[in-house]
Amino acid sequence: MTIHHILKQMTLAEKAGQLTQLPPHLFIQTTSDDIMGNVHDLGLNDTQVFLVGSVLGIKNATEMMAIQKRYLEKSRLHIPLLFMADVIHGYETIFPIPLAISCSWNESLAHLTARISAKEASAAGIHMTFAPMADLTRDPRWGRIMEGFGEDSFLTSRFVQAMVKGFQTDSLSNKDSLASCVKHYAGYGAAEAGRDYNTVDMSKLSFYSQYVQGYVAGINASAKGMMASFNTFDGIPVTVNKDLMVDVLRNQLGFKGITITDYDGLNQVIAHGAAEDTRDAAIKALNAKIDIEMASTCYINNIEELVKQGKIDIKVIDEAVLRILSLKEELGLFKNPYRFANPEKEASLVLSKEHLLATKRVALESAVLLKNNGILPLAKTDKIVIMGPYAKSTGTNGAWDWHGDNAKNVSLVDAVIELAPQTKYIDSINTLQNIDASVVIYVYGEDQYETGEAKSKVSLRIKPSDIETIKQLTELGYKVVSVLYNGRPLILEEILDSDAIVEGWFLGSCAAEALTELLFGIVNFSGKLTCSFPRHEGQIPLYYNHLSTGRPYNKEQSDPYTSFYIDCENSPLYPFGYGLSYSTFTYTNLRLSKTEIYNDEILDVYVDVSNTSTIDGYEIVQLYIHDLKATIARPIKELKKFKKIWIKALSTVQIHFEIHTSILTYTTSQNTQELETGDIKIMLGPNSQQLIEASVLYHNKEE
Numbered sequence: 001m002t003i004h005h006i007l008k009q010m011t012l013a014e015k016a017g018q019l020t021q022l023p024p025h026l027f028i029q030t031t032s033d034d035i036m037g038n039v040h041d042l043g044l045n046d047t048q049v050f051l052v053g054s055v056l057g058i059k060n061a062t063e064m065m066a067i068q069k070r071y072l073e074k075s076r077l078h079i080p081l082l083f084m085a086d087v088i089h090g091y092e093t094i095f096p097i098p099l100a101i102s103c104s105w106n107e108s109l110a111h112l113t114a115r116i117s118a119k120e121a122s123a124a125g126i127h128m129t130f131a132p133m134a135d136l137t138r139d140p141r142w143g144r145i146m147e148g149f150g151e152d153s154f155l156t157s158r159f160v161q162a163m164v165k166g167f168q169t170d171s172l173s174n175k176d177s178l179a180s181c182v183k184h185y186a187g188y189g190a191a192e193a194g195r196d197y198n199t200v201d202m203s204k205l206s207f208y209s210q211y212v213q214g215y216v217a218g219i220n221a222s223a224k225g226m227m228a229s230f231n232t233f234d235g236i237p238v239t240v241n242k243d244l245m246v247d248v249l250r251n252q253l254g255f256k257g258i259t260i261t262d263y264d265g266l267n268q269v270i271a272h273g274a275a276e277d278t279r280d281a282a283i284k285a286l287n288a289k290i291d292i293e294m295a296s297t298c299y300i301n302n303i304e305e306l307v308k309q310g311k312i313d314i315k316v317i318d319e320a321v322l323r324i325l326s327l328k329e330e331l332g333l334f335k336n337p338y339r340f341a342n343p344e345k346e347a348s349l350v351l352s353k354e355h356l357l358a359t360k361r362v363a364l365e366s367a368v369l370l371k372n373n374g375i376l377p378l379a380k381t382d383k384i385v386i387m388g389p390y391a392k393s394t395g396t397n398g399a400w401d402w403h404g405d406n407a408k409n410v411s412l413v414d415a416v417i418e419l420a421p422q423t424k425y426i427d428s429i430n431t432l433q434n435i436d437a438s439v440v441i442y443v444y445g446e447d448q449y450e451t452g453e454a455k456s457k458v459s460l461r462i463k464p465s466d467i468e469t470i471k472q473l474t475e476l477g478y479k480v481v482s483v484l485y486n487g488r489p490l491i492l493e494e495i496l497d498s499d500a501i502v503e504g505w506f507l508g509s510c511a512a513e514a515l516t517e518l519l520f521g522i523v524n525f526s527g528k529l530t531c532s533f534p535r536h537e538g539q540i541p542l543y544y545n546h547l548s549t550g551r552p553y554n555k556e557q558s559d560p561y562t563s564f565y566i567d568c569e570n571s572p573l574y575p576f577g578y579g580l581s582y583s584t585f586t587y588t589n590l591r592l593s594k595t596e597i598y599n600d601e602i603l604d605v606y607v608d609v610s611n612t613s614t615i616d617g618y619e620i621v622q623l624y625i626h627d628l629k630a631t632i633a634r635p636i637k638e639l640k641k642f643k644k645i646w647i648k649a650l651s652t653v654q655i656h657f658e659i660h661t662s663i664l665t666y667t668t669s670q671n672t673q674e675l676e677t678g679d680i681k682i683m684l685g686p687n688s689q690q691l692i693e694a695s696v697l698y699h700n701k702e703e
């Protein structure tokens with residue numbers, strides 16, 4: 001029977017049910033799912049519960065199969081349940097948080113994390129993941145910065161695309177594929193003041209040129225779902241924002257998949273003050289072509305009456321139901337409602353040796369070396385003490401670690417002592433005097449549960465006790481290696497006395513093993529920041545691709561009437577694209593194939609990069625442009641290309657980039673691409689601040 005036949009047989013109540021998603025505990029009492037607020041008292045009766053079309057989250061394959069079996073026994077038309085979950089950076093084998101993965105500048109690793117997550121999750125009975133998060137953010141006060149890929153839309157787009165393809169493969173009929181629902185459309189990362197769920201107010205130019213790019217990358221990678229964000233946009237909650245959800249997402253951007261609210265998001269439209277009641281909310285969301293209502297009951301409690309009263313055209317309902325049935329068909333659920341759920345296979349895959357090796361590999365490329373005065377790499381013979389609030393912590397999964405279990409991870413103390421047995425752990429600086437040591441590894445930062453959803457902060461400061469400890473240790477003459485566990489850029493100005501600073505993020509199941517290999521030089525650092533580290537919270541929003549302004553600040557000039565702070569530098573403490581290595585690299589001999597280019601031509605860019613050290617290492621060569629004059633002011637630099645390249649000790653490689661004129665264009669507030677005649681600066685270097693440059697004159701023949 002085709003899905004069109006099924007649709008024809010469905011009652012209005014069954015159609016309303018298909019548009020509803022509930023947590024699993026309403027079906028079966030074995031799940032200890034962490035459900036917020038009012039979902040427990042949704043007031044649904046058993047009949048309604050067994051009409052819903054999808055489930056949010058399950059414990060494992062056994063539970064999924066039990067729920068599916070029990071549901072199908074009660075389902076008149078045997079339409080299988082669709083199981084969705086937040087497999088963001090791992091199912092049970094946990095990978096570094098997405099912000100850390102982006103610091104690898106290695107999309108193939110992102111693809112690998114998605115592939116392995118999909119293998120584990122599909123064996124556990126999950127059909128769709130609410131990932132990747134494509135929200136651009138320039139505000140580290142926002143707790144969910146950890147869940148995205150940093151402040152640059154080009155890099156974000158590349159990682160979103162890699163994740164979607166990694167989850168979905170080239171067909172959902174593949175046995176370990178997982179449908180991807182990109183989120184949170186749109187602009188959620190631009191919440192005012194970095195306060196979660198807060199108002200988003202941006203120009204169409206910012207929207208089209210920056211914030212929408214990640215979602216577009218997901219659509220271009222054929223993502224099957226898109227989640228509406230909690231925030232308002234142009235004053236209208238996205239969940240009921242017809243302009244954004246239909247005119248832009250479906251008509252302009254061509255998205256054909258299913259759309260889903262965020263958790264209880266439709267109900268919250270009333271709290272926004274944009275709907276009278278659940279009926280009003282349901283009408284507005286249906287007109288915005290929202291297909292699935294997650295964890296609230298506006299649809300299931302009102303659709304029948306709204307259609308009978310002619311408030312909603314049944315065609316709107318049928319169109320939404322058909323999109324959901326079509327996804328279920330594409331997943332093969334009508335042929336096999338259990339799809340690839342397999343308890344034995346799940347048990348063999350989760351935390352397998354192969355998967356743990358993979359997450360360690362990703363962690364090795366995601367950590368970032370921010371400072372090193374030569375104390376690193378450590379030697380096994382060094383007299384080392386390790387201490388700090390997180391030294392013995394195994395809490396390295398970070399937020400949104402789904403079924404990850406921090407208790408199964410190793411602490412940095414145990415990993416370091418495993419490699420260098422003479423290392424001593426101490427829990428207080430007072431113990432130090434009795435120990436013969438010269439180096440202190442100090443592990444601190446922020447707790448993983450200070451990051452993620454609803455974890456916004458006004459202060460990004462290092463805790464005063466940690467600042468004091470670093471000060472005491474350096475005054476006592478110890479060499480201090482700061483290892484940070486954190487899910488957002490922090491203010492590091494007060495720990496700069498450290499001899500080395502390692503950005504350890506939350507690197508997942510094998511964080512400690514990876515950090516140990518990096519600290520002792522078994523593996524070389526290669527990560528680079530994808531988010532600016534401010535000197536002070538007062539600089540936020542702070543991002544590298546800003547405009548010049550009419551009064552650009554210049555340190556060398558003394559003109560007081562320029563754009564600067566009287567109490568802080570404009571620049572970040574650590575800029576976008578920055579990261580050190582045990583190797584040292586120089587950039588020379590930048591040359592362009594032409595001095596002038598025309599529409600549709602290609603410019604060849606060459607630069608020589610030398611590894612001037614005796615240690616082989618990766619270098620991430622970054623290419624930025626600056627369109628010096630256009631109808632609209634252009635950012636002083638924009639990342640357009642990058643290459644992560646292995647360069648052997650004491651050797652030089654020639655790096656070549658092909659620049660097609662299409663990547664020089666800028667996006668307008670009408671979402672068109674423009675490029676006018678004029679000089680374009682081409683800049684290359686190891687980060688967004690240390691750049692060598694050349695210029696090319698672009699001629700637009702149509703002008």
Ligand code: GLC
Nearest residue numbers: 056086130183184262263453
């Ligand atoms: C949460 C998050 C969203 C997640 C959803 C389901 O509130 O905003 O990212 O996918 O609920 O857990």
